[in-house]
Amino acid sequence: MVGGGEGAYIGNIHRIAARLDGQWDLVAGAFDVDPDKGRAFALSQGLDETRAYGDYQALIAGEAARADRVDAVAICTPNFTHYPIAKALIEAGFDVICEKPLTATLQDAIALEELARRSGRFVGVTYTYSGYPMVHEARVRIAAGEIGAVRTVQVEYSLEWMATAIEQQGNAQAAWRTDPTKNGRGGSIGDIGTHAYHLAGFVTGLTLESLTADLATFVDGRALDDNAHVMMRYDGGARGLLWSSQVALGNSNGVRLRVFGETGSFQWFQEQPNELVYQPLGGRVQLIKRGSDEVSMDAQVRMRTPPGHPEGYLEAFANLYAGFAEAIRARTAGRDPGLLGQNLPLAYDGLKGVAFVEAVVDSAESEQPVWLVPVAV
Numbered sequence: 001m002v003g004g005g006e007g008a009y010i011g012n013i014h015r016i017a018a019r020l021d022g023q024w025d026l027v028a029g030a031f032d033v034d035p036d037k038g039r040a041f042a043l044s045q046g047l048d049e050t051r052a053y054g055d056y057q058a059l060i061a062g063e064a065a066r067a068d069r070v071d072a073v074a075i076c077t078p079n080f081t082h083y084p085i086a087k088a089l090i091e092a093g094f095d096v097i098c099e100k101p102l103t104a105t106l107q108d109a110i111a112l113e114e115l116a117r118r119s120g121r122f123v124g125v126t127y128t129y130s131g132y133p134m135v136h137e138a139r140v141r142i143a144a145g146e147i148g149a150v151r152t153v154q155v156e157y158s159l160e161w162m163a164t165a166i167e168q169q170g171n172a173q174a175a176w177r178t179d180p181t182k183n184g185r186g187g188s189i190g191d192i193g194t195h196a197y198h199l200a201g202f203v204t205g206l207t208l209e210s211l212t213a214d215l216a217t218f219v220d221g222r223a224l225d226d227n228a229h230v231m232m233r234y235d236g237g238a239r240g241l242l243w244s245s246q247v248a249l250g251n252s253n254g255v256r257l258r259v260f261g262e263t264g265s266f267q268w269f270q271e272q273p274n275e276l277v278y279q280p281l282g283g284r285v286q287l288i289k290r291g292s293d294e295v296s297m298d299a300q301v302r303m304r305t306p307p308g309h310p311e312g313y314l315e316a317f318a319n320l321y322a323g324f325a326e327a328i329r330a331r332t333a334g335r336d337p338g339l340l341g342q343n344l345p346l347a348y349d350g351l352k353g354v355a356f357v358e359a360v361v362d363s364a365e366s367e368q369p370v371w372l373v374p375v376a377v
Contacts, residue, residue, distance in 0.1 A: 002056045002085055004076030005031030005041040009173065010099060011076040014126070015045075017317035018074070023325040027051060028070050030059045056085050060092045071328065072097055072122070078176045079183050079190070083108040086123070090115050095122040095328055097321075101194050101357065102350025104184035109354035116347040122331065123347035124324040127198040129255055130345055131316035131323075133290050133299040134276040138259070138266045139203045139343070140296040141278075147261030153232075153240040155200040157192040158254035162226055162246035165219050178222050186357040187224030189215065193244035193360070194353040198345065199257055200242065201352070203266075206234040208356070210371045215364040218247050230360055273312055301339045320344065 004011015011031070018024040028051035032038035035054030042052030053059040063069040072095040075085050083103040086096050090112075102125055103109040116123040129135060142150065167174035176182040177191055184190050201208065211232045215225035226247045232240035248254065255270035267277040274290040288294065291307030302319045305311060319340070326341030355372060363370040 001026060001029040001031065001074045002059065002077060003031065003081075004029075004074070005038055007172070008076065013314070013317055014074050014076055014097075014321075016314055018321045020314065020318035021322045023322050028053065028059060028063055030054060030056050056088065060088055060094070063094070064092055069094075071095060072324070075099060080104040080181065083112055086112055087115060090119050090121045090123070093119075093121070097124045097126065097324055098350065100125050100127055100198075100345075100350060101184065101190055101353050102347065103354055104182075106354050106358045109351045113347045113351040120331075122324070122328050123350070124320065124327075125345045125347065125350040125353075126317070126320055127195060127202070127345040127349065127353075128313065128317050128320065129195055129199045129270065130202045130343075131302065131319035132268075132270075132273050133295070133302040133311070133319075134268055134273060134288070135199070135203060135257075136302060136343070137276055137288065137290075137295050137299040138257075138268055139205070140298050142204055142259060142261070142266065146278075147259065147264035147266065147280075149236075150204050150206060150234075150238045150259055150261050152260040153200050153204055153206070153234070153238060154242075154256075154258045154260075155196045155240070156243040156245075156254060156256050157196040158243065158245045158248035158251040159192060160247065160249045160251050162219070163249055165221055168221065178224055178226075180223050183224060184354075184357065185224075185361045186228075187215075187217070187222070188226050188244045188246045189213075189228040189230070189360050190224075190357045191244075192246070193228050193230070193242065194357060195255070196242050196244055197356045198349060198353055199255070200240060200259075202343075202345075203257060203268075204234075204238070204259055206236065206238055206240075208240075208372055209233050209235045210369050211356075211359055211363055212369045213360040213363040215361070225364075228360065228364075230363075270313075273316070274310055298339055298343070 029042050030053040031041045039052040073089050074097040089096050167178045213230045216227040227245045230242040258267045264280040276288040278286040323340050323344045327337050330337035359370045359372050
């Protein structure tokens with residue numbers, strides 16, 4: 001792992017998720033920009049001192065020289081560092097698991113995706129919400145035509161944690177997220193809006209054609225948006241609305257997806273992740289529950305406990321790590337991956353997310369609709 005050391009929320013989530021199914025062991029790391037702090041953290045995690053590195057360059061050099069070198073490296077650093085770290089790892093022959101967004105700029109995202117494709121290295125991107133079983137269930141049912149052609153998609157990701165200027169009060173996580181040189185051009189749209197965008201496309205299978213965006217910065221002193229509204233047009237005529245906000249009081253982690261088709265609709269809320277709400281045309285509302293016999297194999301392979309035992313965020317994150325392990329093993333063995341190793345967020349999905357952020361900011365700044373480049377979306 002690179003980054004994700006002492007006090008880093010997302011690093012601990014990665015470590016828990018990776019270990020949950022016994023598919024990964026954490027054996028090496030460069031955990032902090034301060035080499036001494038990083039090495040101390042590595043030792044606190046039980047790593048051998050010979051694999052407690054001061055920076056990612058030392059990690060690459062040290063692991064490349066070992067017969068038991070790591071199988072993959074997880075990048076848990078701020079956005080602007082993703083590209084140079086991932087590029088160096090891929091060029092050294094390592095597989096990569098990267099936090100989203102893939103990079104801070106579209107140019108870097110295009111270059112990194114091309115490098116991954118040419119090299120044959122695995123690059124997974126942690127769009128967490130595509131790890132939930134009932135998200136896969138909705139995807140399968142929509143692909144099977146259960147609600148007919150999709151007409152409207154509404155997706156949102158609303159948070160309250162940055163409703164005040166906490167970046168000016170010593171909050172390091174908020175500080176880099178509000179700094180354009182570290183976070184990229186998008187504030188809330190880059191940090192959480194990319195999750196919403198990926199979730200909508202993942203479930204519906206729709207390709208975004210164009211968008212019109214309105215960005216707002218409600219907290220004084222910020223250089224990036226903390227609220228975004230995006231109207232979207234998909235290839236084939238479907239319409240979409242996306243809302244991302246870091247200043248929505250009363251919302252702890254308000255991820256919501258609603259998909260309306262010709263003959264029915266599906267609704268999924270992250271705070272009730274074990275249920276999928278289905279409304280057929282002219283019929284009664286149905287609650288499809290995780291663990292029930294009617295759910296697809298795509299959902300079942302991502303479940304661990306019987307019905308009535310809730311599974312949530314950590315399990316969804318772990319599903320990504322288990323899927324990444326399966327995909328890497330399948331590639332090594334020259335076989336097709338099982339269901340768990342399919343429909344994973346990869347480098348191309350990361351590229352699409354960065355292209356989406358760029359298009360949103362371009363639209364907001366020009367106050368004009370933006371047509372997205374097909375190769376990037």
